[in-house]
Amino acid sequence: MEDFLSQLNKEQLSAVETTEGHIRVMAGAGTGKTKTLTSRYAYLVSELGISPANILTVTFTNRAANEMKSRVRAMLGDLDLGFISTIHAFCTRFLKEEIYRLGYPKNFIVIDTEDQRQMLQRIFADMKITLRDTTMRRTIDQVLEGKKITDDYISEFIRNSSEELLQKIAAEPEKNNQIFLRYLYEQKKNYGLDFNDLINFTGYILNVFPEAREAWQSRMQYVMVDEFQDVSQKQYAIAQTLSAKHGNLFIVGDSDQTIYSWRDAHVQLFLDFDKKYPDAKTIVLKDNYRSTPQILKTANSLIAHNSVRFPKELRALHSDGAKTLYFHAKKPQDEANWIADTMGNLVSQGASLGDIAVLYRSHFMSRGIEEILIQRKIPYRILSGISFYERKEIKDVIAYLRMLTTQDDIAFLRAIQTPSRKIGKKKIEFLKEYAEANRISLYNALLENLDSEIFRGTGAKRFVQAIAATQKGMENKPMDDILDEILDLSGYTEFIRMDAEQDRLDNIAELKQSVAQAAHDPDANLEDFLSRVALYGNLDKEERRNAVKLLSVHAAKGLEYPFVFVTGLSEGLFPSAQIETAEEMEEERRIAYVAFTRAKERLFLSENEGGGDANLSKFPSRFIFESGEENLEFVRPLPDDLRKNALRKIQQSEESLQLLQNLFFVGDRVRHKIFGEGKITAVDISAAAYVVQFDNLKTPRSLQFSAKLEKLPD
DNA sequence: GTATGCTACGTTTTT
């Protein structure tokens, strides 16, 4: 029972036993931060007798939450660990209880990125916008994410009726504003919340409703947050509010592992914790248990190249291993083949395929590897990218289930069109207009027009009948029967069987199984199941033990594998070509650092020059050189000229990043030695020049970026 | 009007 304490070192133990107050654990990779947090959880429950219902533990991914739950269960036995979750899953749970305060039903639906895309597509069609110069992704970022950075929209969203929103839409001249308002309207109509809303609405309710705040503050006697370096201001605010009454907030993190700045993470929140809470105690862990000294050398040499950094000590306790192995390939297939060969060697030396992970910066980079693995018949599993519930066929099935409960437009549009029922653009358009005119849902619009000429010869009737028949007496049917019934009656089963792909059938079978399992609980109902589904992430039969794992570095956060291949380490891929500023480059370097530090026994780095065009051929990544060539074992030495050219290119890039680092923005006030004070009126990146209107000069001047300008407060 | 097949294309990262 308490033997989990004996597995901790002195500092870890002190973090576990210091249960009261504000505690921060700051430590490098592999020092046992997560282990400490998990042990602390077990300690709170088993030694102090705190109920799991009173401990909020926030993890970064669902995978991490599941991992932690299973470790806690291993220590304490079977318990309800619902408050070990991602912040989004917690917010969902919170809102189920509290969102009635905002006039939203507790069976609200969670809108994921794919749903957003489809909603936007419809909005674009309505507004007759073609997306030639903007991509969908960018619109989501700009419009949906951008406008939800502040939570100003919430009170407006709540205060305005759908009616008023429609009026505002009609009156709104600006395109993006109008897209946003239309999106809000759709959301409201369907009682949908997207990922941002989950956080924002939770924060809003905690702020605005003292009873709710009070109740949850009392409930959460202990709040613990893992991976705190990647927490956003809004997420932090929720943790702060919830822990304000009991004053027990425990956070762990590593400032070198901030890799979610693009999602609004601010490492400064972690670094300034002691300023926020002057009573805060900081515990530093220095012993790395995970990796061999050789791996740490590589990783430390790399991260030392970041200039904005909170330096820390890291001592390797692991026994010696082999040097980091680096392979330069000409072509993508060569790299993939080398990886497969090397895996083969590892296995023949006794490793299991399950001990091996392949990490990459972006998903598309997995393709080349996959092809070779299939060719060589090496079993593998992809652990990142689209999750189980994001799969098309699973979303279809969920949409059918929602047609039995919420009957929202989002589910309707999906279900009615898969399989095709001779209902296309025109008929949907008709339903849309009818629904809007009568202020009803699309499904109700269909019901009211079912017998009209328009839907003759379509599958509309069968669709409606399937739903009605399944709904009849639904309360008394087991959930798995309901699922079978709606899929059979609607024709979906037939459709998916014809479509055949075994994978998809397997996934649906998997989902059925999880429905069946949930159905064991006599109180189980569809609505609860659906609300849990939204954020349950990986129902994937993850542990197919003897398979190589392929995943993005971001998804590998917090995980560890004996053998790690970091692939696609070339300039333009990793670091990504999109990088424009020194800060972004430092984040790329942290991503590489996270990748390297996942390895326990040995690290493998590889890269290739790219497929066709010799002019576009890629150089080895700066992160290879920065790892320290003395720390690497080269499978083959790099050709001298390649090495020289790569280093030159990298240096150029670093210099231009430095230059850009001093970049001013339009509107900044600056002082020039000669011209005096002025204002930046334009920035011409390609000419590397500012246009500055100086107060004492009639006409604006164009100045090189390298001109000595000093920034003034506005 | 709707369904389906073909080709070309680009792709950070996740809840």
Place this chain on the structure above:
DNA sequence: CGTAGCATAC
């Protein structure tokens, strides 16, 4: 790989 866009078949 997945999907957007277009041409063709029903």
